[in-house]
Amino acid sequence: MAKIQENIARIQQAKADIKEAIIAKGVEVTDDVRIDGYAEKIGEIQQGGGGQFAVDFGEEIVNGNPSFIGALQDDIDYYNQIQEERRLYAEGKGGRSDSQILTDPAFHEKIPWWPKGMAINFNVLKCRNLYELPKGYVNPGNFYNIGASWFNHLDKITDEEIDCSATTNIGYFLNRGSCRLVDLSFPSVTSVSSVLVYTLVKEISLRFDSFSGVLSCCNYLPTLKRANIYAPNATSINMFRDCDSLEYVFIDMSSAESVSPTVFLYNLTAPKEIYLKGLMCSVSSQSRNKKITIESIKYILDNCQARADGAAYTLTLHANVKAAFMAKCTEGDENYDAEYAATLAAANTKGLTIA
Amino acid sequence: MKQSTINIRVIEPSDGYYLTQANRKDNEEVILSEKVILSAKDSPDNWVEITKEEGEALQKRVSAELMAKAEAEARANEVAG
Numbered sequence: 526m527a528k529i530q531e532n533i534a535r536i537q538q539a540k541a542d543i544k545e546a547i548i549a550k551g552v553e554v555t556d557d558v559r560i561d562g563y564a565e566k567i568g569e570i571q572q573g574g575g576g577q578f579a580v581d582f583g584e585e586i587v588n589g590n591p592s593f594i595g596a597l598q599d600d601i602d603y604y605n606q607i608q609e610e611r612r613l614y615a616e617g618k619g620g621r622s623d624s625q626i627l628t629d630p631a632f633h634e635k636i637p638w639w640p641k642g643m644a645i646n647f648n649v650l651k652c653r654n655l656y657e658l659p660k661g662y663v664n665p666g667n668f669y670n671i672g673a674s675w676f677n678h679l680d681k682i683t684d685e686e687i688d689c690s691a692t693t694n695i696g697y698f699l700n701r702g703s704c705r706l707v708d709l710s711f712p713s714v715t716s717v718s719s720v721l722v723y724t725l726v727k728e729i730s731l732r733f734d735s736f737s738g739v740l741s742c743c744n745y746l747p748t749l750k751r752a753n754i755y756a757p758n759a760t761s762i763n764m765f766r767d768c769d770s771l772e773y774v775f776i777d778m779s780s781a782e783s784v785s786p787t788v789f790l791y792n793l794t795a796p797k798e799i800y801l802k803g804l805m806c807s808v809s810s811q812s813r814n815k816k817i818t819i820e821s822i823k824y825i826l827d828n829c830q831a832r833a834d835g836a837a838y839t840l841t842l843h844a845n846v847k848a849a850f851m852a853k854c855t856e857g858d859e860n861y862d863a864e865y866a867a868t869l870a871a872a873n874t875k876g877l878t879i880a
Numbered sequence: 881m882k883q884s885t886i887n888i889r890v891i892e893p894s895d896g897y898y899l900t901q902a903n904r905k906d907n908e909e910v911i912l913s914e915k916v917i918l919s920a921k922d923s924p925d926n927w928v929e930i931t932k933e934e935g936e937a938l939q940k941r942v943s944a945e946l947m948a949k950a951e952a953e954a955r956a957n958e959v960a961g
Binding site: 836869870872880 | 888899911914915916918919920921922926927
């Protein structure tokens, strides 16, 4: 029996050692990860030049700069995690020298404890468990990826804290982080793969002046209440899917000289207020979205506005949806509803063509 | 009693055809429609007929091109970044 107990103890110690070793390599291992999940965690360890490093906060940071990690006591799990990890991760990618992240000499003046010899060649950034970003902390320039979950526990992210003026492409941005406000402008972004998903954010304001790529963003934001989107040429799929708390949406694409009549699809079952200005909207067979209803189409038409330049714009509907909607608008049809007919007439005068 | 009459212009293609944009820009997806309800500010001249086979092939090709373009831009920016 003693032999069995010794073996169990030895295995338990080995498991704890493996966990610590994985964490030391910069990969998060939460307590709910069982030992048969460790192989996957090991697979996440970054290797090669320009790789990952970890920096101990040290007592001076914990005690001397409480604003960085303070006020997290309400979140006991994360607080314990901070106590355990006490690390700030930065992650390199390929040893390139042109990234501006953490390389500005002024950065070292602001964060004197940062090891000067290590903060080079990074274009992927993790800022985990920071409570706030000091102004000017991140100057990403042409960074590609501000990574998932890497801005946990920030209360807000604004242009004052992150300079996105030279960013041309962004991938995942915020994932499962808790953040009250995201207010950013991306004047140079032309391609977005996914923005703002799985985030406990309450208010967002995003501006994409040069955007022309595929925008799949603002999904699965259960706490989001307000959204202001300035995206002149947004081509969006599944916008606002599963944003069940959404109350207010303002989408402005009217500043574009030309607007793509492409897929701009969102789940409109929840919003109480929506302002669509210059919107090109498509609910097409590409959507696969089962939540689009005749009622939501009426909602779009009720709230559409004439474009500032007076031009016509197009809402494309799936043939079946269009037929069902038109039946509502056709006198003599058994589904005729005068309110729907009035809605269609009003939208028609505003310049909305339905194709 | 509430009564309303709406006058809307509807254009439909010939059998075997879709309607599509007459002046589609390079970065626009292809719209294929069997019924277009023209707004007061739109014109039938903005729509042309295309055979269903040609339209579906065009839509598929343009959609793939737009997706490839977006992915290429993403890759290029990743390398440059």
